[in-house]
Every structure is written in structure tokens, then in C-alpha cells.
Amino acid sequence: MATSGSGTHPHTVSAVHGSAAGDDIGAVTDVVLRALADPQRRRILRLVRGGELPAGEIARQFAVTQQGVSHHLQVLHRAGLLRERREGTKRLYTLDPQALDPVREVLADLWPSALQRLKHIVEHDQTSAGDHPPS
């Protein structure tokens, strides 16, 4: 994000900014959406939204192996949807309350990137048009 441009090559700077912003957001939202796309993972989220549960307790609720549940927990944790806490050998999971508002999360990421595009386009148009800004 910290691409430094002297302003003498606005085209190049725009291109770098544009693609970098798109990739970042795409990657982050992709992880969250993929985590949410699985019905078992959504069930895990519902299970832990009321409070912390140990991994073993969560696994008991499912007709899959503990390994399978562990994998789901890791995916959810990595996507930022679950908080993980260790207590001795136990791992405890709870829903991350901030992750409960993906609309907000998505928009919180999207508006800055949209405004960046606005910036680049306006400045690009200014440069191309010289002293004749579009009306």
C-alpha cells in the first residue's frame, strides 16, 4: 500500500495502487466467504456464538472426525471468525463478535478501495486532459 510515487508518473503509480488494493481485498474477503460457505462451519459458528467451547466439545456435536472439526476450526480461526484461547492442553473457541458483521467488514474495506479508484481516475483524467477537466 505504501507505494511511493513522486507524482511524475501518475499512470504507473495508479496501476500499482489499483491492482494491489484489489488483490488485498479479494484475498481477505475470499478467505471469509470460503470459511462461511460450508454448512458445518456455519453450524460451528452458531454453536460457539453463545460462549466459549472446547474443541472436543464442538467435535462431539458433529458426525465427522475430530480431525475434520479441527480443520474447520482452523479455517474459521484464520478467517477471523473465531477467537481461539488455550487452557492447558485444551483449545477453546468462541465467535469473534466483530466477525458478526461481515457487511460492515466488507464495506469497511471496500469504501477505501473505491475511493482510491476515484482518486486515480480523477487524477488520471486531469493529467490526460491537461487543463481541461471533464465536465
Add this chain to the structure above:
Amino acid sequence: MTIPEPLTASVRIAAPPATVFPYLVDPALMIRWIGHWADLDPEPGGVFALDVETAAVRGRFLSVEPPTRVVFTWGVPGSEVIPAGSTTIEILLRPDGPDTIVELVHHDLPPSEQPAHLEGWSTCLGCLVRALSAPKTAPAKRSPGGP
């Protein structure tokens, strides 16, 4: 139920507000930075319609004050989370020397305690995310010109 804080975002643009403003109200200019189709009637009560890939964003202009301020409602018809017109966006253009500071405030977003909507997220959000984050409006290339 607590009222959620509005989302804010801002950017500095090396152009005066009068140059930036049309990009917020002219459909042909707007779709160069967000969405791929727009129908905008920039006057109070006028239509605000913006298609971003498979998501249709619909609302109404509430206030249009060139070249410094525009306010419109914003939502997705059929969405439980953000129905058409359910949220409000205010964009302020503040001159700062030769530049403009653009401040966007997104009000009335739904409160965060909505786990019942888990299923909806992956579908309705999917289109919004793909749509709004699609970097296909990358400004590096020359645009083919007017509409």
C-alpha cells in the same frame, strides 16, 4: 439494541471539488470507479441505481449540493441485511489548497448482533464483495472515451 457507528473512509484527490463532484452524480463517470451500470437522477428524491456485477444497489438521492456534498440512500433489494434504501451515504468534498478531501460516511448499517443471517452472508455478500472489489476499473489504461 445499540446503534452502530457509521463507517467512514476518506481520500485526498489532486483536483478541486468542482472537478471531482461530477464523478459522484454522473452515471458515465461514476461507473468508472464503482459498478458497471448506473442510473442517477441527482436531485432530492431522484433515483440512485447502481449495478455492481450481480448485486443491484438501489436508493434515492436525499441531498445534492454541488460541488461539496451529496447524500443518498443505499441498499440491495431482497437483502435482509441491507434492504434497498436502508442505509445512507454522505459524501463531502472539502477543498484543501489545490486538492479535495473526499470524506465518505456510511450511516445506518445494521447492528452487529445478527448471527441469524449467517447463511445470507455467503450469497448476498459474495456478489457485493466480488462486485465492489473487482479491480476491473483499473485506471492504468486509457479509457476508450465517452459513453
